[in-house]
Amino acid sequence: MRIDPSRAIGGYAAVMTLAAAWLALAAVAPAATKFDTIDVQRINVREPDGTLRLAIANHALIPGIIIGGKEYPHPNRTEAGMIFYNDQGDENGGLVFDGGMKNGKPTNGGSLTFDRWHQDQTLQLVSTEDGRDRRAGLVVNDRPDAPMDIAAGLQMRAMKPGPERDALIAKAGLTSARRAWLGRSEDGSVALILSDPAGRPRLTLGVGNDGVPSVELRDAAGKVTRTVR
Structure with missing residues (x-):
């Protein structure tokens, strides 16, 4: 050849x-790196440009509230878990949990939340336990259209409750109205509670801890106008 x-x-x-x-x-x-076990206190997941999209952390290093590129101290976030961020790097939900023995009684808590843009949670799946008190359910909230003024809200925490504080809270876009609850309450009852835009319960379909079902209709003042048992 x-x-x-x-x-x-x-x-x-x-x-x-x-x-x-x-x-x-x-x-x-x-190159993809594989590990069998990783011991860390916090993991930040970022986009190629550095935008934060997810933080997984213990309670010591869990982030505060990150909005508009600035991190604010969270007033009551002490749990471990995951915090989610939108395309701009602003917080828009999370999955947090805690629990253990406190003051001689078992405690437990878990919460999965979804937020409005630059606002707080509008949808929450929650479960809490404090000794014999247990609560689990789904919550739907209304939040203001205006973004939260987080700095103003943190300053108001030192104010005494009253009309002046309430007015400042509304101005800062920190109000909330619970529109729906479906779940078990601390008293052992289960119910679907539907509320008006002001957060006032108007219709309750439930079963008490005695096993008796009921339907209640209320007016805007909270007075029961009709009951079916």
Whole structure:
């Protein structure tokens, strides 16, 4: 068999070109690292441009409230868990949990929440336990259209309850109206409670801890106008 020198050189060049291209791609592509166990206190998941999208942390290092590129101290976040962030790096929900023996009684808590843009949670799946008091359910909230003024809200925590504080809370966009609750309350009853835009319960469909079902309709003042048992 006679080998054509020009074809042999061409084939060799093609093979070397493909090999060089493969090596170049392998050098650029990020290498996947595998671990059996990782012990950490916090993991930040970011986009290629550095935008924070997810934080997984223990209670000591869990983030505060991050809105508009600034982190504010959270007034009552002491749990461990995961905090979710939107495309802009603003907090928009989370999954947190805590629990243990406190003051000689078992406690437990878990919460999965979804927030409005630059606002607090509008949907929450929650379960809490404090000794014999247990509560679990689904909550739907209304939040203001205006973004929260978090700095103003933190300053108001030192104020005494009253009309002046309530007015400042409303101005800062920190009000909330619970529109729906479906779940078990601390008294052992289970119910679907539907409320008006002001958060006043108007219709309750429930079963008490005695097993008796009932339907209650209330007016805007909270007075029961009709009961079916």
